[in-house]
Amino acid sequence: MMASRRAVPGSATLRRFALLRTLVVALASALAGVLAMLSFVSIRMARRVVTPAGRRPDTRILDVDVAAQTITLGRTPDTMLPGRYGLFTTGTADYLKIGSVLAETDTTVKRKLLTQVGLQAELGAEAAFSGWYYQRPEELHLPFRDVQVPSALGPCPAWEFPAEGDADTWVIQIHGRGTTRAECLRAVPLFHARGITSLLVSYRNDGEAPRSRTGTYALGATEWRDIDAAIAWARRRGATRIILMGWSMGGAIALQAALGSAHREMIAGVVLDSPVVDWRIVLSYQARLLGLPSPVADLTIGALRADWASVATGGGPAIPFDRLDVVARAGELRHPLLILHSDDDGFVPSDASHHLADARPDLVELQVFDTARHTKLWNYDQDRWTLAIEDWLDRHDLFGAATRSRVDE
Incomplete structure (x- = not known):
């Protein structure tokens, strides 16, 4: 009796197997990369959640009119709120009380200053809008x-x-x-x-x-x-x-x-x-x-x-x-x-x-x-x-x- 011979894959089939293996390895590598990125981002977010942090600026001081005692801020969902608030600042004052909205545009909000700001005042541009109002x-x-x-x-x-x-x-x-x-x-x-x-x-x-x-x-x-x-x-x-x-x-x-x-x-x-x-x-x-x-x-x-x-x-x-x-x-x-x-x-x-x-x-x-x-x-x-x-x-x-x-x- 003649022994049966196992079919040998042709070169085209071998190329397809090689291509499939390459795709699988690439997908696995991509998936591992995505999982690593998600893990890295989630660890960073977790660290941020539990780490006490200082006050982060959330708006900018664009103008202070000393004569009119008004302040113009960058517009945000908070800075456009009616009412009276506080503003953490840097420079010659670290905290200002601010009052009602006087004017606004698509990018700015002008508010009344409730804390007197003098001619010699120098305020940094970055500020943090606050609901505290009272500081002491x-x-x-x-x-x-x-x-x-x-x-x-x-x-x-x-x-x-x-x-x-x-x-x-x-x-x-x-x-x-x-x-x-x-x-x-x-x-x-x-x-x-x-x-x-x-x-x-x-x-x-x-x-x-x-x-x-x-x-x-x-x-x-x-x-x-x-x-x-x-x-x-x-x-x-x-x-x-x-x-x-x-x-x-x-x-x-x-x-x-x-x-x-x-x-x-x-x-x-x-x-x-x-x-x-x-x-x-x-x-x-x-x-x-x-x-x-x-x-x-x-x-x-x-x-x-x-x-x-x-x-x-x-x-x-x-x-x-x-x-x-x-x-x-x-x-x-x-x-x-x-x-x-x-x-x-x-x-x-x-x-x-x-x-x-x-x-x-x-x-x-x-x-x-x-x-x-x-x-x-x-x-x-x-x-x-x-x-x-x-x-x-x-x-x-x-x-x-x-x-x-x-x-x-």
Whole structure:
């Protein structure tokens, strides 16, 4: 019998195999490159999220008319807002108060200066538009004192604005990411008028309070312990009821304190201005703003929640995003909440605030603004902002003891 012979591929077939192998290798290399790029971008974004940063310029000073006391800024969604604001600057002044819009073009906005600028003033071109308005406690013309709140990491500087009479109700104000307690000064007069003592606190890694080992944010997962320490400190000074008020990331911190504090029975309510309720929604939104591919947000969250990535991100222990998702934990809430949020926030989308109000309509009241942008609701419409909080305080009988006595009479 003749042995069967195996067919030998022709040269054309061999060329096709070689071409296919080359294509497969090229595609694999391209895919590896894309994955490497996405990983690099997500690690950079993760590092940016947890690293405390200074104030970033977001507009330019184009002209200052000293005679008319006006300032012309580059037009942005923030600089064109009606109301009164602050402007962080460089040069002979580091902060200016600015008022109403006087004129605008497609690229510029002219506003009234509320801080006197002299003939010799020299201001740098780059500036940061701010909703702070007040920069120092003295500007409120209310009695206050500098205090130190003990925490596990060391003393945290704070401002205490004591109410008149027997101040048994306190509000603890918690500022947002990349800011300081000065952000909260806007709310002090409202609470002072209700006989409520205000405590404006600092917390770990905010530039005023002690630094943790890594010096990075945990997005509320650890910072809330400094607020718990502040509650204990207020209790020792006579507080029997505590209101927590958080701004932006301070809202996430306030919510974690309300859920985990050893002094939960003292908390009478929570007020949130432009709060972070679910970080995953915020990070996805920020990735879109930066024009990044949609997988970047997921990879960023994955890096932040993994212990192995902490070396690359510069962060501390893994961030527990499930624990920070208060919509998912809505059933654990025990205190009345007032949320004030603009639907065009521009930094922290209001979606999670809506979801939380839908999940717990028995406890959560949502006051929806528009146009007001991020943590600038007071600046944009001070009357509505104030009335919303006052009405909520009235309905939950949240006054200082002296004010309650006058109401009862």
